[in-house]
Amino acid sequence: MRIGMPGGGLALFARTGHAEIVAPQDALHPAGIQAAYILGLWHVTLIVCGVVFAAVLAAVLIALMRRSGGPDRHAADGQMPHERRAQSAIVLASMVSVVLLLGLVVADVLTDRALSRLPVGNALHIQVTGEQWWWKADYPGDAGHPGFATANELHVPVGRPVIVSLKASDVIHSFWVPNLHGKKDMLPGIDSTIEFRADKPGVYRGQCAEFCGAEHALMAMLVFAQAPADYESWAARQAAPASAAADMTTVQRGLQIFEQSSCANCHSVRGTSARGTVGPDLTHLMSRQTIASGVLANTPGNLADWIRDPGATKPGTTMPAVPLSAPDLQALVSWLATLR
Template structure:
């Protein structure tokens, strides 16, 4: 409830779930949107001109052709003008694209650095810090401060993915063995949906994430919470769920800071209860969704790397209660 109230102003800002290159709310996205408008306007003018010439030619098709060879000169002039206009238009669009691309490059002044590691089929986000002890991880959800430059370091450990938040920046590929860099900047608070934009396997369409842009105060509060270890569960059911989690193979795949769970093959679950979605945007985060995912992840998202862990009904309730408490 506290988190919902904290994010209510962001939700009411009207940007929740937006995924459109035309709804540009970041500097890079604005440059790309303006380039799109320029190309569409120029191409529309060309199309109208072609249609006008075609209509004019159709009106004159029944007129007798004069035998005077001097009538070829206007035709030659028209062809030369058309070729010249084509060269000018293509050159202009090329120059516009060149300067737009230059504006999308990395910027020297950054406030936050996030390392993004794409995996089939989820996103690992590591907030880096000069002191490694202050670094932390989350999954499928990025928080950034409004009006600040965020450097995003992109890498993949399996196949080629593509990081795309159309309202904030252009696409950038994540290629195994290579690090690419992208800059994010949100000009106003909001929820901005992101998506893998490169076909990467069976669950490519279910590899989404969300960028939450918050004011500086809310961002710093979230950052401090993420760096802290979760408190011990107070409810008996959640406490029993912790014991079940540590006793099963869950702790070998996932990390929960402050506990014996130090696995790295799955998402960091230290504060999983505070995230908006689970399964990389597959379902809204709730205790019921958590229980359904834990009970049978392969039915919900076939082909993902999470195995089916045999649990009794009581153990399932206990683990889902524990996951929900991790905020």
């Protein structure tokens, strides 16, 4: 996994198999109507502030040039001519500043109204909970399939509004996917919502935008905007229980290790005896592009390293190291690799 974009902004590159997914995080390239409104407000603010900044610099330069000239003669009222001109300029500049500030206030109010008027008929509802340091996503039952939970990835249909209910289980977090919308704080004990619509298919990177502890910077997510049919297919697969373990000694041994070790105390896998709720639901773990909330590409090698010593990759994580022998770790990873 690499982070960074040659053209500005941030991106997450997650390699799985032979494919590489490029997920931009860039407010200057909106993929939804909400982000487009915010970008428009940004352009207006940038232009106004740029013009004011240039005018102030020009005034300072003019003042310095006049200061270095010869002495002015006093007028009959005791004021120099340039002092009267300066007073008039200050009054005019003050009036223009008030008009520009009022214009920015109006633009901000109009943008806020536009953001709040997104049609939400037939909206997709998702509940996202901020944890330290990962994202839990709960999809309620929809379109004939039961609800399910996933982690660190959201899938949404293109062109359909999405209402995300936001919760924080521990400290303050902030939900931010700049290609789709602005930031929304998540406060413990206070539920809030954010609404957006993805109008362009693609993969977009999100990030916690409120400092929430040691690994705040390593709390990313991916949002997949898919064609409606592709989304429905994905949701149907996610709602299904995990596939039965293959009739292979190593894979069966991995399932046994998972259910009998501390893994099952924290994680759930539908279709097994694991019912933990502290960590992410792993029912379809290998369908995700990353692990550890965007820190590592989801490959068997990275998965083994993460299980062996998660603190080496993400210091401060609440996931403990799982002391397993090399054969047992290999068996566990072999079974986890079947969770697609």
